[in-house]
Amino acid sequence: MGLTSTSVLALAVAAAVLLFAATIWLWPRLAGRGWRPLTGRVGLLLATQLAIFASVGLAANKSFLFYGSWADLFGQEQDLGVVVDHSAGGQRVKVVGTQQLDVPGGERPERAGQIQKVVVAGAKSRIDSPAYVYLPPEYFQPAYAKKTFPAAVVLTGYPGTAENLIKGLKYPRTAYELAKKGRTQPMVLVMLRPTVAPPRDTECVDVPGGPQTETFFADDLPTAVSQAYRVGTKPQNWGFVGNSTGGYCALKVALHHPDRFAAGAGLSAYYKAAEDATTGNLFHGDQSLRNRADLLWSLDNRPPAKSSFLVTTSKQGESNLKGTLRFIEKVKAPARVSSITLDSGGHNFTTWRREIPPTLEWLSGRLSAT
Numbered sequence: 001m002g003l004t005s006t007s008v009l010a011l012a013v014a015a016a017v018l019l020f021a022a023t024i025w026l027w028p029r030l031a032g033r034g035w036r037p038l039t040g041r042v043g044l045l046l047a048t049q050l051a052i053f054a055s056v057g058l059a060a061n062k063s064f065l066f067y068g069s070w071a072d073l074f075g076q077e078q079d080l081g082v083v084v085d086h087s088a089g090g091q092r093v094k095v096v097g098t099q100q101l102d103v104p105g106g107e108r109p110e111r112a113g114q115i116q117k118v119v120v121a122g123a124k125s126r127i128d129s130p131a132y133v134y135l136p137p138e139y140f141q142p143a144y145a146k147k148t149f150p151a152a153v154v155l156t157g158y159p160g161t162a163e164n165l166i167k168g169l170k171y172p173r174t175a176y177e178l179a180k181k182g183r184t185q186p187m188v189l190v191m192l193r194p195t196v197a198p199p200r201d202t203e204c205v206d207v208p209g210g211p212q213t214e215t216f217f218a219d220d221l222p223t224a225v226s227q228a229y230r231v232g233t234k235p236q237n238w239g240f241v242g243n244s245t246g247g248y249c250a251l252k253v254a255l256h257h258p259d260r261f262a263a264g265a266g267l268s269a270y271y272k273a274a275e276d277a278t279t280g281n282l283f284h285g286d287q288s289l290r291n292r293a294d295l296l297w298s299l300d301n302r303p304p305a306k307s308s309f310l311v312t313t314s315k316q317g318e319s320n321l322k323g324t325l326r327f328i329e330k331v332k333a334p335a336r337v338s339s340i341t342l343d344s345g346g347h348n349f350t351t352w353r354r355e356i357p358p359t360l361e362w363l364s365g366r367l368s369a370t
C-alpha cells in the first residue's frame with residue numbers, strides 16, 4: 001500500500017483509536033507499583049501518541065503530497081539520474097518512464113491518454129529539470145496523427161513536487177474529463193515544479209551569476225517540448241498555469257513573453273517576487289531587475305501586449321485579494337483579464353481543485369492548435 005493511499009491512512013487511524021481504547025481499558029490494571037505496570041503505562045502512552053502523530057502526518061501528506069512514496073519518505077528513491085546530451089542537436093526531452101491515468105481504459109493511451117515522466121534539458125539556461133507530460137487520448141489516435149496540439153505549462157507552488165499536480169490537484173484527469181465532455185479541446189500539459197535549481201526558490205528569475213530560471217521556462221521549455229511532441233510553436237499554441245509561487249511565475253512569464261505564451265493563469269498568485277531566506281539574493285542590487293519582477297510595476301511601465309490573464313482569489317481565506325484587484329485594474333487593452341473570486345477559500349489544494357476546471361476551460365478558449 002502506497003504512502004498516500006487511503007488504506008494506509010485508515011489503518012493508522014484505526015490503530016490510534018484501538019490503542020486509545022486499550023489505554024483507557026487497561027489503565028486501572030496497570031495502576032500498581034513496580035517496573036512492569038510502569039513499563040506498561042509508558043508503552044501504551046507512547047504507542048498511542050505515535051499512532052496519533054502518524055495519522056496526522058499521513059493525513060497532511062495525503063492532502064499536500066510532501067512525499068510521494070515510502071522510498072521518497074525514507075530517502076530511498078531508486079530512480080537514477082539521467083544524463084542528457086547538451087551537444088548540438090542533442091535530445092532536449094528524454095522520456096524516462098510512463099504511467100496511465102486512473103480512468104476506465106487507462107491502460108490504453110488511445111482511450112485515456114498517457115503521462116510521460118521526462119527530463120528537459122535547457123539549451124540556453126543550462127538547467128535540466130524533471131517534468132511530467134500529459135498527452136491526451138487524441139494524441140495517440142490515427143485520425144489525429146498529423147495534428148498539432150496546444151500545450152500549457154503547469155507549475156506547483158514552492159516547495160511542492162510535480163507529483164502534486166497529478167495526484168493532489170488531478171490536472172491530467174480533469175483535462176481528460178473536460179475534453180471528453182466537450183468543454184475543452186485536447187491539450188498537452190507539461191507539469192513541473194518552479195524549483196528547477198533545488199532547494200533554492202528562484203521565483204522564476206534570471207539570477208545574475210546564478211540560475212537562469214526565467215529563460216528556462218520562457219524559452220528552453222516550450223522549445224524543447226515543441227521539438228519532442230506535436231505541439232505548435234506560436235504564442236497562441238501555449239499557455240501557462242500555476243498556483244501560489246507557480247501562479248506568480250505563470251503570470252510573470254506570460255506578461256514578459258507574449259511572443260511565447262498567449263495566456264497565463266495564476267491561482268492564488270502573488271504579484272511581486274518574494275525575497276527571503278529561501279530565495280537568497282535574487283537581484284544583486286539591481287533595482288531594474290527587482291522592478292521587472294514586480295508584476296504591478298510591469299503593467300504600469302511596459303507597453304501592453306495582446307495577452308490574456310486569469311487571476312483567482314477569495315473574499316475570505318486568501319491574502320492576495322487586494323493585489324488581485326490591483327492587477328485587474330492595471331491590465332490595459334489589447335491585453336485581457338478575467339478572474340475567479342470565491343466567497344471563501346484558503347491557500348490550499350481544496351481551493352485550487354475548485355478553480356482548476358474553470359481555469360482549464362478558460363485556457364482552452366484562448367489557445368489554438370494551429
